[in-house]
Amino acid sequence: MHLPEVFLERMRKLFSDEEEWKQFLQSFSExxxxxxxxxxxxxxxxxxxxxxxxxxxxxxxxxxxxxxxxxxxxxxxxxxxxxxxxxxxxxxxxxxxxxxxxxxxxxxxxxxxxxxxxxxxxxxxxxxxxxxxxxxxxDPSAMEVVPHMEIRPFDRCLDLCAAPGGKSMQIADRLDSKRGGFLLSNEYVGERARILSKNAERMGYANLSVVNESPAHLAALYPGFFSRILVDAPCSGEGMFRKSKEAVEDWSEELVEKCALRQKEILREAFTMLREGGILAYSTCTFERTENEDIREWIERENPDYRLLMEKRLYFHNSSGEGQYFAVFKKSGEEPAEEERELSYTVFQKNKMIFCYASQLRPFSELKLFRQGISIYEEGKKEWEYSHGLSHAVDLKDIFSIVEQRRPKTKYSLLYSLFLKRTDRRVEDYLLGNEIGVEEKEIEGIGELIEGKEHKAGISILYCDGLPLGFGYLRNGRLRNFYPKGLRYKK
Structure with a gap:
């Protein structure tokens, strides 16, 4: 790999130990x-x-x-x-x-x-x-920062620079919608927000909003609102050099300085939104001190009431993954406590989609939404259809009665579950978009979701080892495939 000479000169200054410097250089070939x-x-x-x-x-x-x-x-x-x-x-x-x-x-x-x-x-x-x-x-290194944010099931969380969504989904999995926990997952770049939304759909969290807003706009709307904030900031990307030729080609000293200025702009808005007693995590995937320790020192100067909990550098040679830096801070004040609440859901329509979401997301309904909880219906060519996102909802049993109560005009209802094993060839056939045959003994009615349905033909969810893959139309021993074309496997 051909690395910029200026980059190598800057990196050499970070290593006092000659042996470690050699290990770092060697790691580029791994x-x-x-x-x-x-x-x-x-x-x-x-x-x-x-x-x-x-x-x-x-x-x-x-x-x-x-x-x-x-x-x-x-x-x-x-x-x-x-x-x-x-x-x-x-x-x-x-x-x-x-x-x-x-x-x-x-x-x-x-x-x-x-x-x-x-x-x-x-x-x-x-x-x-x-x-x-x-x-x-x-990336294994990228997964390290979130565990240090001490996220509680009921926290109000914000991921300010979220795409493609790895850290956001890691945060969401630590939250409990029944206890009021939620995540606002924001991405400023529209196309990246679209990718973030697709990843959120697959993971199925009803207490997660995906929005496309500027940090400044969010700060104006939600001062002192969030108890946990992650700023995984845009950076010069040196930690991605092994994975991305483009990251190497795009690198320059000017880019480093530009990123450092942008990181401060984003962090200023994050400071505004952090509640007393809350935790802020700052991370990058670069090795530059200008974007890492210098930013950490700036955060401490700007916020005398912030206490540094920890910071860490991960290189290729001393971790299981790529390059990563993070620092975690706690704001002074009383830690926000859990609030007594009863879980409820809200249904609303946006353009050609109908969403069902945990009601604690309601404050975000007027933002530039890509996703608000679970997409449950989408407008088809002739009528409303179940959205693929509904099949993936982790809270499907909780929200389905609401889904049916608010069901728009549509011909068919969800009646069945079809459980197949991973080793069954039909699982791959389904993911390829093919129609598959079904035996009567493999079909289960979903009476726990819908009582009293006995129609012969209807919509079924296909499961693989108990995990939902998507919908199909079951009739006369055949499942017509509803798996989205854009997600289907290619041979």
């Missing part, structure tokens, strides 16, 4: 690794249908990156305690005894061995579990 973040909310539902998390971890040889112990936490606050960071140099004994450790802890983030998975015929990303939203593919 292949990047990827990780996955498990959607524990979908996992809980899949377990009810017989999905075994322990078998999946064993079959895929998943290596935990972080572990969390709940026994030592303050139960009334719902806080999570970070007891072990095992991203660097995963011990062999931990891998050998991981099943015992995972019984005592909740682990979401894993390192994957893609060469091993390939030998088993598995490609992450082209996989039914991925399509069902069971996991999100993410």
């Amino acid at each position: 292949e990047p690794k990827r990780g996955i973040r498990v959607n524990t909310q979908k996992l809980r539902e899949a377990k009810k249908h017989g999905f075994s998390f322990s078998d999946w971890k064993k079959d895929w040889n998943l290596i935990p990156l972080f572990s969390f112990n709940y026994s030592d936490c303050e139960e009334e606050k719902g806080e999570r305690g970070l007891v072990e960071d095992i991203q660097n140099n995963v011990p062999e004994d931990l891998q050998e005894n991981s099943s015992e450790i995972l019984e005592k802890t909740e682990v979401r983030e894993f390192l994957v061995d893609e060469s091993y998975l390939a030998s088993q015929g598995i490609t992450i990303g082209r996989d039914p579990y991925h399509e069902a939203g069971l996991y999100y593919i993410q």
Whole structure:
């Protein structure tokens, strides 16, 4: 890899140890690794249908990156305690005894061995579990900042620079809509916001809004509103050099200075929106001190009431992933407590979509919305149709009665569930967009969702190992495929 000489000169100054400098240079010739973040909310539902998390971890040889112990936490606050960071140099004994450790802890983030998975015929990303939203593919280093934000199930969270959505989905999985927790996931660039929205749809959270706003506009509307804020700021991208030739080509000293100015502009708006006692996390995927430690020092000067909880640098050679820097701050004042509330949902129409969302998202309804909770209906050529997003909702049982009460004029209702195993060839056929055959014994009525329906033909949700893939029209032993064309596998 040809790296800019100026970049190498600047980096050399960061390493006092000659051996570490050589390790850093050598790391550019190594292949990047990827990780996955498990959607524990979908996992809980899949377990009810017989999905075994322990078998999946064993079959895929998943290596935990972080572990969390709940026994030592303050139960009334719902806080999570970070007891072990095992991203660097995963011990062999931990891998050998991981099943015992995972019984005592909740682990979401894993390192994957893609060469091993390939030998088993598995490609992450082209996989039914991925399509069902069971996991999100993410750089292992990028997954480290969110666990240090001490997110509680009831927190009001903001991800200010959110696309493509890895850290947003990581935050959302730590929130509980029944306890009032929610996430506003913002992206300033419209096309990137669209990608963010698609990722949110697959993961299925009803307490997440995706918006396309400027940080300044949000700050004007929501001063002192959020208890947890992440600013994963636009940066010069040096930590992505191994993965992106474009990042190398775009790099310049001028870009570094431009990014540092932009980072301060965004952070000023974040300061305005953070509640007393709240936590702010700042992160980049660059190595530049100008965009990292210098910004951290500036944050401390601008906010004497902020206390630095921690900061960390991750290089290629000392982590499981790519380059990352983050610093976490706590604002003085009393920590916002959990509020007594009863979960309710709101339904509203925007253009050709109808959404159902946890009511705590209502303050964001007038923003430039790409997504507000779950998309439940969309306008078809002749009538309203179930949206693909509805099939992926983690709270489907909770919201479906509301969905049916507000059902627009449409010919068919959701009547059935169809459960197939991952090894069944029809799962891939469905993801390719094909019609598939169905046996009577494989069909289950969904009386727990809709009572008293006995029609022979109707809409069915297709599940793979208890994980929802999407809708189809079931009639006379055939399932007509409703899987969105833009998501279908290509041969």
